[in-house]
Amino acid sequence: MALKQHLLDTGFSNSLADASLFIRSSGRHITYVLVYVDDIIVTGSDSATVAAVLCAFAYRFSIKDPVDLHYFLGIEVTRSKRGMHLMQRITDLLHKKNMLEAKPVSTPLPTTPKLTLASGFPLQDASQYRSVVGSLQYLSFTRPDISYAVNRLSHFMHQPTHEHWQAAKRVLRYLAGTPTHSIYLHASSPLSLHCFSTSLVNLQGFSGADWAGDTDEYVSTNGYVIYMGHNPISWSSKKQNGVARSSTEAEYRAVANTSAEFRWLCSLYSELKVDIPAPPVIYCANVGATYLCANPVFHSRMKHIALDYHFFRNQSQSNKLRVSHVSTHDQLADTFTKSLRVSAGVFQDWRR
Incomplete structure (x- = not known):
């Protein structure tokens, strides 16, 4: 609330579409501030205006030295003149589940048979399944190709079975074979x-x-x-x-x-x-x-x-x-x- 009040007092308006976004427009210059708890992105059309906003932050709050955007909420950001690359590392997840050396597969889920609530026998301990699916939900922020698989696996969180767990491990095998797939935003x-x-x-x-x-x-x-x-x-x-x-x-x-x-x-x-x-x-x-x-x-x-x-x-x-x-x-x-093979063109x- 203190941060929000500071932004409002310095001429920013709170976005109606996204409560975490603050916007200030002055003449030809516009500045954006995106806030997630204590992680903040400041950007705009004029570097001097952005620097002034950062100085105002430093005067009012105790903040770390501002740096170029390279990591935000687990998403690695690599910028160049040609665009911006958004990527999430999957090495830790695969290592935690002993899947680093797993044999890769070409699709996140098989086309047949379809998973159902009654597929297989219930797992004695469902915590590992829920942990993996939760990690996959977050990973889908930069991996649209696993969105359908994550959606299907999420339906069985309350009572996962052995077959559901095998399907979750298949997604990990798919990720092991596609570690560099991510999102690239073109500047041009x-x-x-x-x-x-x-x-x-x-x-x-x-x-x-x-x-x-x-x-x-x-x-x-x-x-x-x-x-x-x-x-x-x-x-x-x-x-x-x-x-x-x-x-x-x-x-x-x-x-x-x-x-x-x-x-x-x-x-x-x-x-x-x-x-x-x-x-x-x-x-x-x-x-x-x-x-x-x-x-x-x-x-x-x-x-x-x-x-x-x-x-x-x-x-x-x-x-x-x-x-x-x-x-x-x-x-x-x-x-x-559907559980389709994602084409190279996509x-x-x-x-x-």
């Missing part, structure tokens, strides 16, 4: 085809759903990955609420959940003083869901869907976002809804 990423200003961005997202993929409850899994230019900035793999009666309904719900993330990102960019010149695009591989997004007349078999899933239709009609069809071959969100987008 293409932003808009019609404008070359650095304050303009082009948002696009891929949305998908694995219809009735959970054989225990027959619910579908949402998956999306959102890009700013070529840079992935948000991704998710999560079970839907309730059972979808068709693949079109499952994909439609997935698009609705993705559009909610888009609206939050648009609000955040607005506070960051970043203009979005064109409506964000959501790419969906389901033709029926794509048509349903654009057609204001509800199909009789869709009228049972909860109203909150229709809110993004107004966003589309008011030109705040756009839903576009994409072929299944090019649907990146499938990585977040990783090239994530890493390069």
